[in-house]
Amino acid sequence: MEEISRMGEIYEQAALTISAARAKAVNEGFLQTRHIPGERGFRIPYLCQDGEIGSAIFWKGRDPGFWDPIHQRAWCLQESILSPRVLEFGTHNTRWHCVRHCTQNRNEDSSPEFDGWIGDSRIFTRHHMSSRLVQGMDWAALKDPDVFTGTWQSLIMHYTCRGIGYQEDRLLAISAIARKMGHIAKKKYMAGLWQEDLALIMWKPSDTKHSHNNGEIRPRTYVAPSWLWASIGRAVEFPNTTLMHGLKMMDVEIKTRIPSDEFSAVASATLTIHTLAVPCRFKHASTTLWSHDLQRKLEIFAEFDLGDQYVLDVQDDGEGVLAWISAEGGLVLKKHADGVSCSRVGIFSEHFGFDQSECDRKETEVVII
Known part of the structure; x- marks a missing residue:
């Protein structure tokens, strides 16, 4: 390493x-004659301006x-x-x-x-x-x-x-x-x-x-x-x-495999940010996010890192957090059992009907691992 x-x-x-x-x-070599199956080329005579016979080559090259x-x-x-x-x-x-x-x-x-x-x-x-x-x-x-x-x-x-x-x-x-x-x-x-x-x-x-x-x-x-x-x-x-005004990095703790080398492989890492956030809830076998306060579906557009397979990562209803990174959206986070740390599971955008007046965003510190 x-x-x-x-x-x-x-x-x-x-x-x-x-x-x-x-x-x-590694055992294939690279100095052999170039030949790509299925590719063809041909040469036709061409009369140059000085009277000499040259040629033009037509070849179907690579995709x-x-x-x-x-x-x-x-x-x-x-x-x-x-x-x-x-x-x-x-x-x-x-x-x-x-x-x-x-x-x-x-x-x-x-x-x-x-x-x-x-x-x-x-x-x-x-x-x-x-x-x-x-x-x-x-x-x-x-x-x-x-x-x-x-x-x-x-x-x-x-x-x-x-x-x-x-x-x-x-x-x-x-x-x-x-x-x-x-x-x-x-x-x-x-x-x-x-x-x-x-x-x-x-x-x-x-x-x-x-x-x-x-x-x-x-x-x-x-x-x-x-x-x-x-x-x-x-x-x-x-x-x-465009980063949201007021977003701050409060702390970052990174442990690498080689302690003296910050560019080494990562053993563990924690990021703490201060931002506006709203609590949410994951529903079992669904990518729908629900509001604690409103007891209804949140009208946001969420893109999960695991795509449709994300439902396999949620066995029961669980708590989450929407953490704003920009004025238009941010991270979808799932809370861990300790009730403090979170894992990122996707990003969201509020371009699709999120009503800020109905769901109060509060300043908070979010711990992401």
């Missing part, structure tokens, strides 16, 4: 990283949503972003990419050099992945808080689309990037989030169909606290959120 914490340093100090992007397994095997793996994102130079042997082409050249010459055409056809992936378009991130991150720009938050959101949305062998590695496999980002921007890391960016707890499961992450929705072993995107084994996205 201590060697994992040094991965960023290893990649950054490498003269060259050779990426076996086309290999699906725009195609990912090379290595780009489907969460652990491999760090090497592509942190390595100064990458020679990538892909399924359709071989690419040479110098990150330092890209970052130093952003006003020029600094696309990777390649020996074949390259197309833009719908995955990157879907998750707003700019060439600035894919072709070398502009580290200096991260000192701008808005750039930092936007970059981290894009990074996580793309990262969580990738598959990972062990869900316990969800935080470890991106820790090297987080370590460098935090060092440059002078931000405090909080197990996958940042202390100054509470809006990041308003993530939600993504409905993207282009994800290679097929992990369990809620991993059986402890991976991360419920308020963190890493607590579910699926792709996530971040809605536009």
Whole structure:
């Protein structure tokens, strides 16, 4: 685990990283002749202006949503972003990419050099992945808080689309990037989030169909606290959120597997916030939320982290809390038996008829684990 914490340093100090992007397994190899079954190409003669006979090649290239095997793996994102130079042997082409050249010459055409056809992936378009991130991150720009938050959101949305062998590695496999980002921007890391960016707890499961992450929705072993995107084994996205006035982080306690390393795997974590909240009640075998005060259904739009499977997580009627994060909505929390701590189970929006005048919101401290 201590060697994992040094991965960023290893990649950054490498003269060259050779990426076996086309290999699906370590024993497959990547230097064989490129051949993709079902893809066809043909050449036709072409008369050039100087009278010489040239040729035009017509070829049906890869699907725009195609990912090379290595780009489907969460652990491999760090090497592509942190390595100064990458020679990538892909399924359709071989690419040479110098990150330092890209970052130093952003006003020029600094696309990777390649020996074949390259197309833009719908995955990157879907998750707003700019060439600035894919072709070398502009580290200096991260000192701008808005750039930092936007970059981290894009990074996580793309990262969580990738598959990972062990869900316990969800935080470890991106820790090297987080370590460098935090060092440059002078931000405090909080197990996958940042202390100054509470809006990041308003993530939600993504409905993207282009994800290679097929992990369990809620991993059986402890991976991360419920308020963190890493607590579910699926792709996530971040809605536009403006923090509510008066929302405060009161305390955060995080214990990592390596006590001296805040970027290590998380053993336990607790987040305490001060915000406006309303008590609610879960009904058995239903995703409906009921009001304590009104004794009727709350007219809100709730999106549960487990989707329709959430009813399996509620054996009996139970108490919950609606905690506002923005002016438009916040977290749906389920209270634990101790009556104090809560677990996040989803997010809600009050755009669908929630009547604030009928249900009084009160300032309170909420403890989330």
